[in-house]
Amino acid sequence: MKFKNIYIAACLLLVLFSCKSKDSAAGGEDAAVASQTPVTVTTVTDSSMTDYADLSATSIFLQKNFVKANANGYIQNVNTQLGHFVNKGATIFTIKTKEAQSIGNSINILDTTFRFSGVNRIKAPGNGYITQLAHQQGDYVADGEQLAVISDRSSFVFVMQLPYEMRQYVQNNQNVQLILPGGEKLTGTVASSMPSVDTLSQTQGIVIKASSNNPIPENLVAKARIIRSSRPHTASLPKSAVLTNETQTEFWVMKLINPTTAVKTPITKGLETGDRVEILSPKFNPKDMIVVTGNYGLTDTAKVKIVQ
Numbered sequence: 001m002k003f004k005n006i007y008i009a010a011c012l013l014l015v016l017f018s019c020k021s022k023d024s025a026a027g028g029e030d031a032a033v034a035s036q037t038p039v040t041v042t043t044v045t046d047s048s049m050t051d052y053a054d055l056s057a058t059s060i061f062l063q064k065n066f067v068k069a070n071a072n073g074y075i076q077n078v079n080t081q082l083g084h085f086v087n088k089g090a091t092i093f094t095i096k097t098k099e100a101q102s103i104g105n106s107i108n109i110l111d112t113t114f115r116f117s118g119v120n121r122i123k124a125p126g127n128g129y130i131t132q133l134a135h136q137q138g139d140y141v142a143d144g145e146q147l148a149v150i151s152d153r154s155s156f157v158f159v160m161q162l163p164y165e166m167r168q169y170v171q172n173n174q175n176v177q178l179i180l181p182g183g184e185k186l187t188g189t190v191a192s193s194m195p196s197v198d199t200l201s202q203t204q205g206i207v208i209k210a211s212s213n214n215p216i217p218e219n220l221v222a223k224a225r226i227i228r229s230s231r232p233h234t235a236s237l238p239k240s241a242v243l244t245n246e247t248q249t250e251f252w253v254m255k256l257i258n259p260t261t262a263v264k265t266p267i268t269k270g271l272e273t274g275d276r277v278e279i280l281s282p283k284f285n286p287k288d289m290i291v292v293t294g295n296y297g298l299t300d301t302a303k304v305k306i307v308q
Contacts, residue, residue: 036305039294041256044237044284050230051271053169055160057178057208057224059216063155065125067148069141073097076119082133086124086150093122093147098140128152131218151218158188158210160224161203169226176208179223186210188224229271235284236276241292242269254291254298255284256306262291264300 077094080086097118132149135141158178162170170176170190178186187210194205208224237253244251251269254262270278284290291304298304 036260036303037294037298038307039254039262039291039304040308041289041306042238042241042292043286043288043290044235044279046233047236047276048230048232049234049236049271049273049276049278051228051273053166053226053228054179054223055162055226057158057160057222059156059158059218059220059222061128061131061151061153061155061218062157062207063126063152064131065128065150065152066146067092067122067125067150069093069095069143069145069147070122071095071097071120072143073118073120073141075135075137075139075141075147078133078135078137080130080133080148082130084130085153086128086130088124088126090124091121092124092130095120095122095141122147124150126150126152127154156216157191158208158222158224159194160206160208161198161201162206162226164197164202164204166226166228167204169228170206177225178208178210179225180216180220181222184212184214186212186222231271231278234270235279237279237290238292239272239275239277241290241295242267242277243295254295254302254304256289256291256304259306260303262295262298262302262304264298 073095075093076096078092079090079094080092086092097120099118128150130148131151133147135147141147160176170193172190172192174190176188176190178188180186188208189210191207191209193207197204241253242251243253250266252264252266255265256262265282267282268280270280272278289306291298294304
């Protein structure tokens, strides 16, 4: 009976030890799974990348025609309004001279062949918009006094403020994309450069000619896109795949060497456009898997788990 009790006790101990071993093994497996960081991956793609700068460009009329009175007298008619477009040669003012206003039709009554009216017609010197209107009907004006200002439509341009250190990127007759407020895009052409720079900002005015189907007002500020360099075919990755140190002097990616292990791989980056970064070195294989999310804070040779 004594040996039977010892045998039962030994069996119970063996069962308990076996259960504990299974629990330990299961716990180890769960810990291993829990230590894997969920990540998503991508591959290096061949793409076209362009490095550009967006600068401010303001619309202006370079040429303004000043309409002046050609005699002392009273304005009889004003045939335009502020903001209206006028054609070259169109009569925009009529002035009756002071003498004609004083004597009226007395001379014509005395001599019907004289045909004296004393009315002068002032015509537009060019095509453009009335941007200033200084007098109205009935006003008395002196000879040479300014009546209106016409902004010459043919002189409409955008003036881009170019930092002087970027002058090598802009040449005459070069095409420049203009982006207006609201998203409308125009293709402009560099016409000339101003012969001076701004003292404070050290920017040089660049004259860009552009046309649009819709009238563009003066003093509209657009973005002028200047291309500094372009890569038609280059290896690139999403920006989120590229990691850096606090001083942004070192860059790396987390590359998978097997389905569950990612290693730190230093890189040299080039252009940045939108959400893409050019990878100059090393030369990755198109099948190489690069961690794109979940990579922040991963140590070298980190355990990961790919998720969809």
